[in-house]
Amino acid sequence: MQQKGWEFVGDNGEFVLENPTMNNYLYFPLVNEAGMMSSITPSLHGNINTGQNSFVTEPLSAIDLHNNKSSRNFWLLIDNHKVWSATGCSSKQETYKFNENKESVRLEAGMLYHKIIRENKNLKIKSEITNFVPITEDKVELMKINIINTGNKTKTINATSAIPLFGRSADNIRDHRHVTSLLNVIKTVEDGIKLTPTLSFDERGHKKNDLRYMVLGRDDLNQPPIGFFPVFEDFIGEGGSLTWPEAIVTDNKYFCKAKEVFEGREAIGALKFKEFELKPNENKSFILAIAVSKKDNSEDFVNKYCNLESFQKHLDTNQKYWNNIINKAKLKSNDSEFDQWMKWITIQPTLRRLYGNSFLPHHDYGRGGRGWRDLWQDSLALLLLDPKPVKDMLFNSFAGVRIDGSNATIIGSKPGEFKADRNGINRVWMDHGVWPFLTTKLYIDRSGDLEFLFKKQSYFRDNQLNRSKKLDEKWNSDNENVLKDNDNKIYYGSLLEHILVQHLSIFFNVGEHNNLKLEGGDWNDGLDMAEDKGESVAFTSLYASNMLDIADLLKDLQDKLNVNSIELAKEMNILLDTFNKKIDYSSPKEKQKLLKRYFTSCETKVSGEKIQVDIKDLILDLERKGKSIIDHIRKNELIKNKKGYEWFNAYYDNDGNKLEGDHPLGVRMTLTGQVFSIMSKVASRKQVKNITASVDNYLKDDKVGGYRLNTNFNEVKLNMGRAYGFAYGEKENGAMFSHMAIMYSNALYKRNFAQNGFEVINSIYNHCKNFEKSRIYPGIPEYIDSKGRGLYHYLTGSASWLLLTMIEEVYGIKGDLGNFKLQPKLVKSQFNKNCNTSIETLFADKKLKIIYHNPNLKSFSHYKIKEIKINNEKIDFKEKNNSALINRNIITELKSKEKHIIEVLLN
Numbered sequence: 001m002q003q004k005g006w007e008f009v010g011d012n013g014e015f016v017l018e019n020p021t022m023n024n025y026l027y028f029p030l031v032n033e034a035g036m037m038s039s040i041t042p043s044l045h046g047n048i049n050t051g052q053n054s055f056v057t058e059p060l061s062a063i064d065l066h067n068n069k070s071s072r073n074f075w076l077l078i079d080n081h082k083v084w085s086a087t088g089c090s091s092k093q094e095t096y097k098f099n100e101n102k103e104s105v106r107l108e109a110g111m112l113y114h115k116i117i118r119e120n121k122n123l124k125i126k127s128e129i130t131n132f133v134p135i136t137e138d139k140v141e142l143m144k145i146n147i148i149n150t151g152n153k154t155k156t157i158n159a160t161s162a163i164p165l166f167g168r169s170a171d172n173i174r175d176h177r178h179v180t181s182l183l184n185v186i187k188t189v190e191d192g193i194k195l196t197p198t199l200s201f202d203e204r205g206h207k208k209n210d211l212r213y214m215v216l217g218r219d220d221l222n223q224p225p226i227g228f229f230p231v232f233e234d235f236i237g238e239g240g241s242l243t244w245p246e247a248i249v250t251d252n253k254y255f256c257k258a259k260e261v262f263e264g265r266e267a268i269g270a271l272k273f274k275e276f277e278l279k280p281n282e283n284k285s286f287i288l289a290i291a292v293s294k295k296d297n298s299e300d301f302v303n304k305y306c307n308l309e310s311f312q313k314h315l316d317t318n319q320k321y322w323n324n325i326i327n328k329a330k331l332k333s334n335d336s337e338f339d340q341w342m343k344w345i346t347i348q349p350t351l352r353r354l355y356g357n358s359f360l361p362h363h364d365y366g367r368g369g370r371g372w373r374d375l376w377q378d379s380l381a382l383l384l385l386d387p388k389p390v391k392d393m394l395f396n397s398f399a400g401v402r403i404d405g406s407n408a409t410i411i412g413s414k415p416g417e418f419k420a421d422r423n424g425i426n427r428v429w430m431d432h433g434v435w436p437f438l439t440t441k442l443y444i445d446r447s448g449d450l451e452f453l454f455k456k457q458s459y460f461r462d463n464q465l466n467r468s469k470k471l472d473e474k475w476n477s478d479n480e481n482v483l484k485d486n487d488n489k490i491y492y493g494s495l496l497e498h499i500l501v502q503h504l505s506i507f508f509n510v511g512e513h514n515n516l517k518l519e520g521g522d523w524n525d526g527l528d529m530a531e532d533k534g535e536s537v538a539f540t541s542l543y544a545s546n547m548l549d550i551a552d553l554l555k556d557l558q559d560k561l562n563v564n565s566i567e568l569a570k571e572m573n574i575l576l577d578t579f580n581k582k583i584d585y586s587s588p589k590e591k592q593k594l595l596k597r598y599f600t601s602c603e604t605k606v607s608g609e610k611i612q613v614d615i616k617d618l619i620l621d622l623e624r625k626g627k628s629i630i631d632h633i634r635k636n637e638l639i640k641n642k643k644g645y646e647w648f649n650a651y652y653d654n655d656g657n658k659l660e661g662d663h664p665l666g667v668r669m670t671l672t673g674q675v676f677s678i679m680s681k682v683a684s685r686k687q688v689k690n691i692t693a694s695v696d697n698y699l700k701d702d703k704v705g706g707y708r709l710n711t712n713f714n715e716v717k718l719n720m721g722r723a724y725g726f727a728y729g730e731k732e733n734g735a736m737f738s739h740m741a742i743m744y745s746n747a748l749y750k751r752n753f754a755q756n757g758f759e760v761i762n763s764i765y766n767h768c769k770n771f772e773k774s775r776i777y778p779g780i781p782e783y784i785d786s787k788g789r790g791l792y793h794y795l796t797g798s799a800s801w802l803l804l805t806m807i808e809e810v811y812g813i814k815g816d817l818g819n820f821k822l823q824p825k826l827v828k829s830q831f832n833k834n835c836n837t838s839i840e841t842l843f844a845d846k847k848l849k850i851i852y853h854n855p856n857l858k859s860f861s862h863y864k865i866k867e868i869k870i871n872n873e874k875i876d877f878k879e880k881n882n883s884a885l886i887n888r889n890i891i892t893e894l895k896s897k898e899k900h901i902i903e904v905l906l907n
Contacts, residue, residue, distance in 0.1 A: 217302075
């Protein structure tokens, strides 16, 4: 059967896909702020859960999507002998997939709803099934099943739902799977089936369970089911299965009524509805609610959701809610398909905020919560879309910083809730310290809120000391996770102090080649086996760039707020060596010795005393440190191979050897090292040109949509990390890893290599929209595998970086200490036939539509901003580094709630 790709059919990312069931790994997210997290496939497989320990349906990995028989099924017995699954999940219908004359399937989806239309041409029957998670305070997924008689004869139909209920922790999928079923108490109520295990039996111990897992439903006449098959084994029967259950195939009349109880059995939400007749072209609908609740409130769920009117009302609200989010950044370029595709990119940071890095089929390694890096990078996008709540989020998150410069790695669901590591392993990722500053800088530039830096926050404290190199044996879980002073009071420092701690401390944490130690890994979590001698040159350069940017921000504090000194913890004076006795920055031993002194001074507590640091001296200290790193990398890490290609080394392995360059097993190169040498301005403009040529030669591969993460090292490098145990072209070993590829684009745009940056994004987009290759719905996946398939969809930091790149770098909508800055880097092909392109976005809480006019279709670097009009009135602006700077007051004085048109003439 020929497979066509998806097509956009609306203005808000709506798309259709014919024959979606011909793909084994497609899934779609359904979620709300209340904590209901679902995934759904074209055959209605997928998870439904509210957390690691509360899976409504059986936990699934990607391979289970087509191997597992458990699904949201809905059975029809037609004219007493024809069995048909409205979702296609019967053993007979499995054989129809390769015969399009038997059954057709069509997907219609949007923000965030999922509709499958299935028609059996022999039985003359059609189903339309719509699923979504409503935007309410309830943890519930709604499902509407509409059955249509497409024949010319009246049909007699019996309808029964079949949704197996798991009702426990994902750990119990194998660990005590049967034993935990003995805890089950299944009750039938008037409108459905309710599972309430007596205990929650998982890694937390034996606890009284307070959750009820329910499948409830009514028909379109508001009639409840006439009976139930609540026990899984009774429903499928001996010799039967979920794809050919005895209760359906034999039309079992021995169903139970309401108010019956069954204990110690696996449960299924099998609701049998009253037999009905369906005349030609008539339809009959059923509404199901799959819910989790701490209350015994099944009637409330039924009354609130299980009728046609309320279903439609909640569906309309759901679409309005998600459409409002995606339209906070709205492009109108020369490629309308790209503009629609970007809407799915826009929703992805919110999806990762809600799911974390767990609970979708490919993300089967997480236990809930977001990682430290995820929080700060996703906040980049959230600052552009909905900045109001982000300020508090950033402030609360700084409480995860330790005084040694490391941090908790998992952010809980509550503000200020942190965990050291999701798996309880003592380790540190060396890149974590760079992200809070980058996000805070974006916030300050877009808000002008320099005072934010002086807000006081606590520090995280647990049993890990000295960047996890030492454990506090006296620490236990009863202790508060906050740093205290010698008087046993919680210690608070400014957010600026937190930022400085993260950068000043790690500056001294170097390996034998004078680059920052790799520790448990950097951005690439797969580089986790070089803790002794491994070094990350790539992120050393980004820390250096941050130090110089922090110094610039301190100059702004001088100029804007007349700040002449900064209050810091007394212990930090050790890190400010230029204030005392300057050490030799070329000596790793001297750096390590100083760091050890600092760790000793604040190992378990701080004194609580503060010092006043002259801001000019602090600026000089940061500049000396940052410049010394950049000089070191330029001198020692530039690679020129035998073929004349040039690039920067990114790592040292656990034997202390450079990772990259010519090698007997083949040329070794990583994209990461080039991204951050370009982004941090370690590479000169000439070197950027040489690097892009090297990257194009060694890493570009159109078969996988762009740029691979590394060349093939042709060995399992146990002295580097697990990544090199993966097959080449998969995940962190040489896949087209979207996150780093998009950061490569961002770096190129930052250095004014706009055409190169555009080509990176365009190659990923073209690959993703080619469904025959990528096999994913609209959006950007974590990576493209060796066959070209997109994997780990929806939950990826690349979405935030792509959104950031498009808004800030491509369309040039930026902030500059609160002022509005326009610095577009658009290329010719992004302008339409009228020589225009536009973006709708937010700035200073105002809705703006910025239209760029390029009447002569000049390419980037050949045009400048000649004129700006706001609401048809010409305004004055200041030219700054080939950009237009507009006073913030001009924007803030615009009327709220209205959309304001800013026209920019490029010439």
